[in-house]
Amino acid sequence: MTSDLVCGELDWICEKLDTNRKRFQNNFPSACSELGRYRIKGNDDWTNGFWTGMLWMAYLHTGDETFKTLALDNVESFRKRLSDHYVLDHHDIGFLYSPSVVAGYRITKDKGLLELIVQAAGCLAGRFQKKGGFIQAWGALDCDREYRLIIDSLLNLPLLYEASAITGNPEYASTADMHYDRVLHNIVRPDYSTYHTFYFDPATGLPSHGATHQGFRDDSCWARGQAWAVLGIPLHVRKAAVAGEREVYGKIVDYFIGHLPKEEIPYWDLIFTAEDKQPYDSSALAIAACGLMEAEAVGYYKGAGELAKGMTAVLAERCTSRKEDAEGILLHGVYAFGEGKGIDQANLWGDYYYMEALMRLKNPGWETFW
Template sequence: MTIEEKKARLLRLSEKVTEEWLKEQMDYCIQKIEQNMDRFGTKFPSACATNGRYRIKENDDWTNGFWTGMLWLAYEWTGKEKFLIIAMENIQSFKERLDTHFVLDHHDIGFLYSLSAGAGYKVTMNDLCREEMLAAADVLLARYQERGSFIQAWGKYGDPKEYRLIIDSLINLPLLFEATDLSGNTCYREAALKHYQTVLQTVIREDATTYHTYYFDPETGNPSYGATHQGHSDNSIWARGQSWAILGIPLNQNFLPTPIPENYGAIVDVFIEHLPEDLVPYWDFDFNDQNPSDKDSSALAIAICGLLEASINQAYPQAKLLAQGMIYQLGEYYSTKDMENNEGLLLHGVYAHAEGKGIDEPNLWGDYFYLQALMCLLNPNWTRYL
């Protein structure tokens, strides 16, 4: 199929997305979260499932905010106090993690705290959540590298082997923009803006495809080279990386007076053009229906949220309708609604293919972004956490 044929098919599928269909999807998701909450208690699920079940862990991974974000969504949708109680227990856990700087030597502070304390503040206006957001923003700001104008992705600050950023970082920046709004201190916004501009100039290639990660010279800060960590090769298109760009660019533009970058439409086109027959991407675009591999449903869930964000600013033609067509495919063919013993919301995700991690399994970010997309479609006035 050509890209135009794929868009036409998505637009036809979008006609099947009724309010009744969306509510059915949301209801099954909330029921699943409620069941999982009873098992997880005040602890956290692992980043990805094994045979459809999440391991129960302490608050020690970059993905824990996705679980707390789902609890906040469940509370907002149902009004059930039990979701609020566990979400606030999680908030205390995240505070303790900040106090001890436990497994926080990475840039995913936004994933952790925008979806926990940030969401909690938007829902409850609780002062603890506000203070936690600002403290988390300080941790993220401390990773900003003046030489190169970027936030270091992983490892100890200044480690020359880790002098790089990754495409995922776009989703962490709203924490900094919001910290300026809350505190009046412009240093957060300034760092976020500089990092955003650096991402646009480096990790996004001239042909609107994306590297996973981009290195800089630690001595001069000059851009060095693009590479991958989770993609098929340094020069391939990692599907989830492309979807992070689809979401991350309009997400950050919400805080800026400037128009959306001119290549945004081309970035979306690359994603849609590489979708296979069933419109759910393989984990890397080196693969297709003639040369198949494992699917990554989470990449599509992220892209759906990105298109819904883009539709607000009219950044891509028919973005909302295309997103509806995509979510229909996930809800009809990739959801766990008829699988009582599977704890995920979406089947057929991939965490890290090269490491053999979370292949053909649910994962927390896929679950979260699917739930967020449902909420956005059911309630266009809903205040987003990210």
């Protein structure tokens, strides 16, 4: 993508966000669109941080204080959500607080946000299961049937490293390190595809079995899950300042790329081929593009940067629309196919990661919100 195309896409996205913010005001968009429009919701989902993160990126791109003001209002909503512990019995604390509050601190340097970052990290670390050595994804910590991690969790770990950097307390980072190790050594299959979720025996803490929650079936490869690995591993390399898993990472990327159809946008599960006539999930490609840019920065995959540029160009050409009545930025995503949610619709993480990919291309070396 040329620099003019990148900036043109960002200009259009910021115009769209400016229109959308007038409708949502101090509320939030729903996780996915319905007939091209997001529902208005409170701060009660795992996806709300993506909206705030887009406001912060819009401020960085345009300098328009309106975006900054609304993002700061959002931050106060996240402060209240944490103090009330409202819908936080899950591991997605990083998805909520990194693109909102960590981003807010990096942009404003308001030291009053540091305590909130540490408190959010404490909430996430509180879900750590010592027997098994992992952060439990969902549900009550004493519920045996919820004794599992999921691959999405890789994107929640940067919050823990942030807390260790702020406090000097290594326990947050140690928790992240242990969880990361459990993910990489259990959720990656011998062919370098990935499970969505992995269970541990609650009595012994020993690995039990892999399964899916949003993929086609337990032994298939959910596209967004594979993309979380493409991004989560190089993020860990940067945040933990350690090398390792380079060969494994390369093969995870190869699996993802090797299962793209000729249109270069993955089907929602990588088991499918063109004959299956299944929906695409553009959000998986946006996540993978960001992952390859991160891999380029840490030297983890040869040619990663050019691949990422190509993926972003595909998204710009095939998955965006200038229709005024479409509130989403990135079309043709899938939230949860098995539940009939957000099929061939926009979703907040797809919008966010497409915008992040463009910001990375505009500003090589930009410090992201993770």
